[in-house]
Amino acid sequence: MQHSFKKRVVVKLGTSVLTSGSPRLDRAHMVELVRQMARLHRAGHEIILVTSGAIAAGREHLGFPELSDSVASKQMLAAVGQSQLIQAWEQLFNLYGLHVGQMLLTRADLDDRERYLNARDTMQALLDNRIIPVINENDAVATIEIKVGDNDNLSALAALLAQADLLLLLTDQQGLFSADPRNNPDAKLIEQVDLIDDDLRALAGGSGTNLGTGGMATKLQAADVAMRAGVEVVIAAGHADGVIEQICTGNAIGTRFNAAASGLDERKRWILAGPPPSGQLRLDDGAVNALCGKGSSLLPKGVTAVLGQFKRGDALQLQDQQGRVIGRGIARYHSDEMIKLQGQHSRDIETILGFSYGPVVIHRNDLVVL
Ligand SMILES: Nc1ncnc2c1ncn2[C@@H]1O[C@H](COP(=O)(O)OP(=O)(O)O)[C@@H](O)[C@H]1O
Numbered sequence: 001m002q003h004s005f006k007k008r009v010v011v012k013l014g015t016s017v018l019t020s021g022s023p024r025l026d027r028a029h030m031v032e033l034v035r036q037m038a039r040l041h042r043a044g045h046e047i048i049l050v051t052s053g054a055i056a057a058g059r060e061h062l063g064f065p066e067l068s069d070s071v072a073s074k075q076m077l078a079a080v081g082q083s084q085l086i087q088a089w090e091q092l093f094n095l096y097g098l099h100v101g102q103m104l105l106t107r108a109d110l111d112d113r114e115r116y117l118n119a120r121d122t123m124q125a126l127l128d129n130r131i132i133p134v135i136n137e138n139d140a141v142a143t144i145e146i147k148v149g150d151n152d153n154l155s156a157l158a159a160l161l162a163q164a165d166l167l168l169l170l171t172d173q174q175g176l177f178s179a180d181p182r183n184n185p186d187a188k189l190i191e192q193v194d195l196i197d198d199d200l201r202a203l204a205g206g207s208g209t210n211l212g213t214g215g216m217a218t219k220l221q222a223a224d225v226a227m228r229a230g231v232e233v234v235i236a237a238g239h240a241d242g243v244i245e246q247i248c249t250g251n252a253i254g255t256r257f258n259a260a261a262s263g264l265d266e267r268k269r270w271i272l273a274g275p276p277p278s279g280q281l282r283l284d285d286g287a288v289n290a291l292c293g294k295g296s297s298l299l300p301k302g303v304t305a306v307l308g309q310f311k312r313g314d315a316l317q318l319q320d321q322q323g324r325v326i327g328r329g330i331a332r333y334h335s336d337e338m339i340k341l342q343g344q345h346s347r348d349i350e351t352i353l354g355f356s357y358g359p360v361v362i363h364r365n366d367l368v369v370l
């Protein structure tokens, strides 16, 4: 095996790959995937596994019980299945003398900066000790409000948390096609993507089965976040021969999303990964140019509208006059204060509010332009 440089790789295995489309975990195929990951690990790469399949494994372990479609039933299946799943991974990696460490995450663990840093430190400690982090969403306890909701987006967040070089989204298709190949036999594989725009998003449908969550749509969301943070992304078939090794050694396979030229620093990765926006700011053209072109901070003068209720420290979405999203940032002022400051000069902040947290409403260190 030829390896140009040692990579930190997040491998996301969808339910579709782990069950091979059947109602059971396909343990024979899991062995093959572990063999590839273990070989890469031995060659010096660092592997982080994001595994789906807890709910499928729970169903299988309980003998396919007749259950209602309630959240509680799914949580019960996830609780049973997650322990089956982690045992399977532990046993399989043990065959190669490797240990795994389980990290069950929810969005709440990543939104809060303190908890995000804790999770990052745990991941780093596992990797420093050559242990394979095995990640899934904490489905057994996570309610809809605090869930990431799908493992594609969760794996992108894991890639940001770990500052990975590469994210592999392995699924039951060869990659992203010009239409869902399940209903469009003429659909063509898209081999290379430099920019994810609305036209591309329109091609990506939901899951074609009731096993997977999110389909290609969530894979594109994940790829978008990861590539902006400087992580290369490949969507490929989990059953293609030696797929993980092939991708890690640079072979063209599946759909490759080129990473943005420069990665983001640690705090900006968290802004991108972390909190869903609590509100929006609409900006005038001058402010949009200053942010996008010159990397400036946002001054109150450039804000034309304040939408939503937010506190100082909350994440905000930034839009241009046409409502297009141009970035994300952390608010320096409360929404009530921001309303009073919009369109005003920075030197008047103290007079208007009776205090000041400084002349900018979002500092450039707290800002990610998309
Ligand atoms: N443009 C597209 N290209 C490829 N697959 C697509 C596309 N649009 C929708 N899909 C569907 O996405 C499915 C893969 O996602 P999903 O079922 O969530 O699997 P996983 O368990 O691997 O996450 C495919 O089986 C396919 O039916």
Ligand SMILES: N[C@@H](CCC(=O)OP(=O)(O)O)C(=O)O
Pocket: 013, 014, 015, 016, 051, 052, 053, 054, 055, 056, 136, 137, 139, 149, 150, 151, 152, 211, 212, 213, 214, 215
């Ligand atoms: N966390 C869930 C899987 C959620 C999910 O996104 O599934 P998939 O689309 O198959 O990657 C589970 O372990 O069953």
